[in-house]
Amino acid sequence: MTIFHAPSDTPSATGARERLLDAAEALIYAGGIHATGVDAIVRQSGTARKSFYTHFGSKDALVAAALERRDARWMNWFADGTLARGATPRERLLGMFDVLREWFSSDDFHGCAFLNAAGEIEAADDPIRVVARDHKVRLLHFVREVCDDYVESPGPDVTANSQIKHKDQRAARAAQLSRQWLILIDGAIGVALVSGDADAALDARAAGEQLLEADIAVSRPSVRRVSTRRQEKS
Template identity: 70%
Template sequence: MPAAPLDDPSVASQASARERLLDAAEALIYAGGIHATGVDAIVRESGTARKSFYTHFESKDALVAAALERRDERWMRWFVEGTLGRARTPRTRLLAMFDVLREWFASPDFHGCAFLNAAGEIGAPDDPIRVVARDHKERLLRFVREQCDDYFGSVASDRRQAARLARQWLILIDGAIGVALVSGDADTALDARAAAERLLDATTSSARPSKPSSRRPSRSTPSKETP
């Protein structure tokens, strides 16, 4: 008796076929790019029938967007848990982000940021794929901002600068990812960490309110010359 197709209900549910398509799309596109990955390759890698693709997704772009949405959930969970699990104080949590990144950079399947990669291939700002990429960065920025708020609160500094620091922190994160991708050097994360530490010190110093001077102003003798 011949084996039933992998996406036959007697073997796996339609939901399972959808997950396999998402798995295949994410893996292939992350490694090779959106435009270089065709639907046939995704279907073949997933082990499903081509009709399963059309059952669950109206287009390749819809599949890619769904795969990125799922990756966003997984990546953010990994990043948040890794950051919070490594440090207890607001300052060390901020810096721990780069330690988490270094582990990622050193992994054999690191191919940069999937969301930056996707955005680089899609020109239209309102394209669903670009929207998912933008949402991911906004979500990452919110997490960074929470840590910046906690940091400024812990050092009794002006919290109004937290938003600016969070944006700068995101640039350091994305910059480290980009340089690590091109150079293949996982220690790029350590360089970014060192720069981040200096940024923290400089920002905190400038944000701390100055204390009024306790010295009384000296009385100078009026000059006889006209300015």
């Protein structure tokens, strides 16, 4: 399992560069890139304008660096929260939405900083857009690791004959499931932002449960039959 290391959420008390990054991240996340000027960032950071040009040279370079730092910290938080939600891959996949709900309920939730940034930057090769894209690649990679564990680990009612036998077929299923899971994650973030309802995470979790049930029906039919018989008896 990949471990992501990142700086603390606490704003840095020392260092002009770190204070500029703290200010840029806070202001841009709350108000957007285009609506946030360099003067506002410098003022909130408590640094001299000369420090801004010394460390970054341009607003775009500062924004990209702030997003890179946020990416590391966010991934660290999300991975740790996911791993703490359960011992099995299924519990961890569904637990991702419990982690998201905590975030949605916080006072400073303003959606996904990387989707927000990508929405403001048109050019695909812009450094800010590249950081946003790389964040989603990293998130998908982490989700894929959990999905790989999921398709490789039999449940209590699964026999060797009921699992997908070929490794390449299992890998293809894990890849597809991870892409679908990322859509559920980003969809929940978007709905929570627009609606202001943290329970969007619970709706995404319920959709995820149905997605896993569909996976069992397709790739582990004997488990589906056992589950159906149990429901009929109850």
